[in-house]
Amino acid sequence: MYIFVYIYIKNIKIIYSMNNKIIKTTLALLTAVYLQPIFGQTFSWVADSNPIIKHKYTADPATMVCGDTLWLFTGEDFAGNQQNIHMENWCVFSTTDMRTFTEYPVPLRADEFKWSSGIAYASQVIERNGRYYWYVSTDNTGIGVAVSDRPEGPYKDAIGKPLLTVKDCFASKKQWACIDPTVMIDDDGQAWIFWGNGECYYAKLKENMVEIDGKIRQVDFNGFVFEEAPWIHKHNGKYYLTYSSGFPERTAYAMADNIEGPWKYMGILNELAGNSSSNHQAIQEFKGKWYFFYHNGGLKGGTSCSRSVCADYLYYNPDGSLKRIIMTSEGVSQ
Numbered sequence: 001m002y003i004f005v006y007i008y009i010k011n012i013k014i015i016y017s018m019n020n021k022i023i024k025t026t027l028a029l030l031t032a033v034y035l036q037p038i039f040g041q042t043f044s045w046v047a048d049s050n051p052i053i054k055h056k057y058t059a060d061p062a063t064m065v066c067g068d069t070l071w072l073f074t075g076e077d078f079a080g081n082q083q084n085i086h087m088e089n090w091c092v093f094s095t096t097d098m099r100t101f102t103e104y105p106v107p108l109r110a111d112e113f114k115w116s117s118g119i120a121y122a123s124q125v126i127e128r129n130g131r132y133y134w135y136v137s138t139d140n141t142g143i144g145v146a147v148s149d150r151p152e153g154p155y156k157d158a159i160g161k162p163l164l165t166v167k168d169c170f171a172s173k174k175q176w177a178c179i180d181p182t183v184m185i186d187d188d189g190q191a192w193i194f195w196g197n198g199e200c201y202y203a204k205l206k207e208n209m210v211e212i213d214g215k216i217r218q219v220d221f222n223g224f225v226f227e228e229a230p231w232i233h234k235h236n237g238k239y240y241l242t243y244s245s246g247f248p249e250r251t252a253y254a255m256a257d258n259i260e261g262p263w264k265y266m267g268i269l270n271e272l273a274g275n276s277s278s279n280h281q282a283i284q285e286f287k288g289k290w291y292f293f294y295h296n297g298g299l300k301g302g303t304s305c306s307r308s309v310c311a312d313y314l315y316y317n318p319d320g321s322l323k324r325i326i327m328t329s330e331g332v333s334q
């Protein structure tokens with residue numbers, strides 16, 4: 001409490017010597033950086049440009065729409081000159097207009113998964129029967145699932161053990177092959193999970209969302225290069241599998257008439273993300289528009305290990321193929 005009072009007084013002194021716009025921005029940042037972690041309240045801001053989150057480093061976006069709200073889930077990168085990606089928690093944000101965003105107190109930390117390495121790699125949340133299931137990767141200890149009754153959490157480990165481990169990645173040699181889960185519930189109610197690094201796997205999920213149903217299979221990419229970050233979505237009856245390809249990573253995509261393939265390689269969707277060797281996307285329809293979320297190293301102090309989430313528009317061609325993403329500084333809020 002002493003430290004907090006000291007910071008408070010020090011900041012008030014700084015604020016008094018500034019003009020109005022700077023005061024507002026400074027107050028917002030101070031709220032986000034100091035008050036939110038201490039008191040756990042929400043924090044809102046207008047995201048008027050890319051990156052959309054500027055008060056912390058965020059990576060690996062995943063999205064979900066519930067009613068009139070878009071929920072955005074990310075990992076939280078450390079600031080500074082990190083040599084490796086190191087994340088220990090995930091974050092949650094909401095928006096109803098893609099302009100004003102609200103952040104909620106940290107809803108899930110990697111150490112919630114007692115069996116894990118404590119590393120917070122890419123993840124995705126999905127709703128079923130009024131509950132929210134958060135599929136997470138933990139670098140080399142597997143994929144876990146946490147559950148909550150509210151999108152903003154808090155979330156609890158749903159099964160107390162990994163849902164998938166590297167042993168399930170039967171064609172892989174890398175210890176970190178079991179990462180980057182993406183989940184979708186198809187129109188017939190069947191839930192599917194895809195994941196992987198180097199090789200891409202998929203399986204059915206049971207109705208309870210916390211058990212694999214049947215055999216694990218491998219996506220046949222017909223010779224094209226899958227690195228990681230699969231994301232599955234459906235539009236006008238066609239399935240789209242977007243993923244990171246090569247290294248440094250570009251986002252490529254494939255299309256299919258059936259979720260189990262065969263997949264047709266469709267080319268590059270997004271170029272190298274500025275100042276970041278990884279690239280991780282989420283694709284979401286919201287209020288009649290399609291959005292492409294990704295991360296780059298574009299924030300001040302940003303690097304491949306201190307990344308930032310951005311959003312730009314996604315457009316379809318008349319034949320259902322995707323137009324290449326145009327990454328912008330303005331983003332989608334105007």
Ligand code: FUB
Nearest residue numbers: 060121122228229278280
């Ligand atoms: O953020 C950690 C890892 O980097 C993710 O799991 C990958 O998709 C890449 O973004």
